[in-house]
Amino acid sequence: MTPTSAPLSERAAEPVLEVRDLVKHYPLTGGGLIRRRTGAVRAVDGVSFRLGAGETLGVVGESGCGKSTLARLLVSLERPTAGQIRYRGEDITRLSGRALKAVRRNIQMVFQDPYTSLNPRMTVGDIVGEPYEIHPEVAPRGDRRRRVRELLEVVGLDPGHLNRYPHQFSGGQRQRIGIARGLALRPEIIVADEPVSALDVSVQAQVVNLLAGLQRRFGLAYVFIAHDLSVVRHISDRIGVMYLGRTVETGTDTQIYDHPTHPYTQALLSAVPVPDPAARDRRARILLSGDVPSPADPPSGCRFRTRCWKARERCAVEVPALAVPEAFRDGRTPARHPSACHFAEERRVVPAEGAA
Amino acid sequence: MPEPYENPNEAVAPTGAGGAMDLAAGEARSLTAPERPASPVPGEPGITAPEGTGAPAGPAPGEPGGRPRSLRTDAWHQLRRNPVFLLSALLILFLVLISLWPQLIAGGDPLRCDLERSQEGSAPGHPFGYDTQGCDVYTRTVYGARASLTVGICATVGAALLGGLLGGAAGFFGGWWDALLSRIADVFFGIPVVLGGLVFLSVVTSDTVWPVVGFIVLLGWPQVARIARGSVLTAKEHDYVQAARALGAGPGRTLLRHVAPNAVAPVIVVATIALGTYIALEATLSFLGVGLRPPTVSWGIDISNAAPQIRNAPHMLLWPAGALSVTVLAFIMLGDAVRDALDPKLA
């Protein structure tokens, strides 16, 4: 996701959000009376991207790849170990107090679990109205009730339910309440961490459509983090694939899904079950061996090499940079997008649609 | 982390629980008694909102009147139907009444004694008989409630406030403050109650209830602090606390609005149960002669005085001891009932 290589961000004059070499290490401490540092979990280890206004960046990866930590960094719930997060050109990682509070108005978050993200002791009206209490300058006191009702209506809930408690709602409805809370301050960016993965299929579609509708209506930019590759493709303009704290491949949805060049992306895509029994025999599945290594002790060189079928000596020594691979640098093919692999080559793994 | 949602028990586990206080039970409700579905979004083509189920908007089934129930009302509903709660609450109400106005049921003066009647059994107007000093056991037993309840309630309030605040702060702020506090609490935990009471209270000369209350608070707060710390740590991890932080809420708001209300239930439960044991502790200390002192009327003192005479005048011992047992039991039962109401996992 180098600035020069993302076509969409070139179009957008100025990115609303720009992340440069973001790093978050959690120290591991040994036991005993005096805590000494014995190592670090490298949750996020050098991630960069740009997000244009009104654009959706999808971030996919498996558990332990650091995508949730990335979300928490973006909304300033954690401070990065190194790197920058620029909101409209201003680095927000060193902000605190009033300045940070002001930035927070513009970057909001939607959480994964609708059952724990709402305070069970507060009414829906209080939950959705809380942003106005924290930022009283946004809405005068007398106007808040009306705004909360409006928000509930926007997310498809009955405004008359203002005085109900979260436990009186179903999972999908709770997620709508969480989205209403995120919208209250009219942010420019919403970071959604697995917003639909806790929901049933039929309800999931409702919430995905809601998010898409809100984006059109309010011109929101989304960082959409999920492990479900189908949902991410559906909603995203650009996609970044993460593995063990690093971005391994990035591009538009067609580039990533139809013309992946990184072996991890290929394996990931090939492993997704396709809801089409006819595709069963046509699919070439790449089965990876073993599990994801611990982020506390990542492999040298390319982090994927321990599970990669292409790995050679070079992969253990040299960290592959996230750039357009040399082979594709000249062509006009969709494979011309950044991929952090020494031996990148195109391989179609998602069966073509409707090939009956 | 991808944790695709599937309630592993489906509709099974929460439905039988009977409680309604936590999220699991909330899930059960959404499965068993659906809210009325959300209304469609007017004039919003891009948004497919779930439309009404055909039925006009009205009260949801299984929720008479569609009246919103807060968690507190839910707990109250639960309590009201619990016979253990009703019994203990009535007992406690009675105890509070007679400790405020003992003359309601006992006309005499607990300090007016007649040595001639020493250790006599029950007589008309004096159903419990007389003690060694010739005082009326019935009157003394009734008046003794005041001392027990005062000590119990004051000590509980003190221990809950001190322990709750210190423990809550330790859990919320963490770091060295937490480490320091936990070690201090451990030290207080290590003090043997009776030995500490003998040493500490024997040097105090005041004959009010306050030294005893202070001593119990001193020994009682670490227990509450531990519970408070634990439940604050749990509450702090919830996403709604993170959500508040992401909105820009300061630590004060986060603590008061989001963490404390969700962490206070276990503290209330522990405190209610502790109240009973504190009353017993007061009696123990008074029995040993280091708690309350005459002329204060206390069950502990009376039991202590009666103990040597148990063979020739058992009534002297039985009545105050019985009153003490019933009181302690009432508070422990109340604590159990409150716990059941606040924690559906035990219901």
Place this chain on the structure above:
Amino acid sequence: MLLDVQDLRVEFRTRDGIARAVNGVSYGVDAGETLAVLGESGSGKSVTAQAVMGILDTPPGRITGGRILFRGRDLLTLPEDARRAVRGAEMAMVFQDALSALNPVLTVGDQLAEMFTVHRGMSRRDARARAVELMDRVRIPAARQRAGQYPHQFSGGMRQRIMIAMAIALEPALIIADEPTTALDVTVQAQVMDLLAELRRETGTALVLITHDLGVVADVADRIAVMYAGRIVETAPVHDLYRAPAHPYTRGLLDSIPRLDRKGRELYAIKGLPPGLTALPAGCAFHPRCPRARDLCRTDEPPLFPVAGEGQVAGAGGDGRGAGDGGEARRAWDAGGAGGRRSACHFWRETLDDADISAAV
């Protein structure tokens, strides 16, 4: 037929009344076959499986009707010790959460070996050797060393492999897998599903796969039964169902999932929410959410009609036995419509036709 569930009904007593979790579910599994039971949370798919396994919590649960025939014997009338003997030896279960399904204070080797010492009366030594063999078989690397480790020392995928090893230990004729890969990452999920499929091919074990994932079903199942509000609303060979669903709910589900192989526009969303089990709607339970609902649907509960499609005439198979009336219909299962298709929708024919049109476009 290896397993034949007939008109099973399960209720739960709750604070809000009786929750009817399973309302007359019938399905059958032949030896060596894979049946996928698909449904959302609260559809009763797991409760049905628990009733079949005999691990339903009673109370609050209660089986109020139906039969569960396993190799011709009704499990519900068997005495408890006979039932226990069936469990594990003849049918086994794989759970979603392997960490909580394994005992944390016993090594995995001991837990596997226990299967052999308890059920087969083997010596500890032999049982241990078999345990290591099993771990090898589910492709756990360095099985001999790892047999001495505790469940928490394994990753999620490896734990699920151990669960599978336990399930196949006594070579049961039937394995019930309840969301076996839901908690796993996609690459690991692919490994585990692959392993399950391979073991099934080798041993000829029948598999009942309970899941909410339409993708997983398409990958492994032979037949599929779709559940909604405690009933089976459609059952069909897996190819037929994906090509042309004969129930509006199935249709809605298929349309509401985003696709990996194309960028969709708006997703179709089934409106509303699943009904509460204490107050099921009259008639067809799906009618409040159904775009096709008519007055008939609000009053008459549709039986499982045999479905004939693609040039076949309804009744060409076994329609003569009568549609939908309890036991008869079930025996007509395989003989039903085309390839044993059934749909609990009054308007299955229209639904099917619509699907054909949209598939052709």
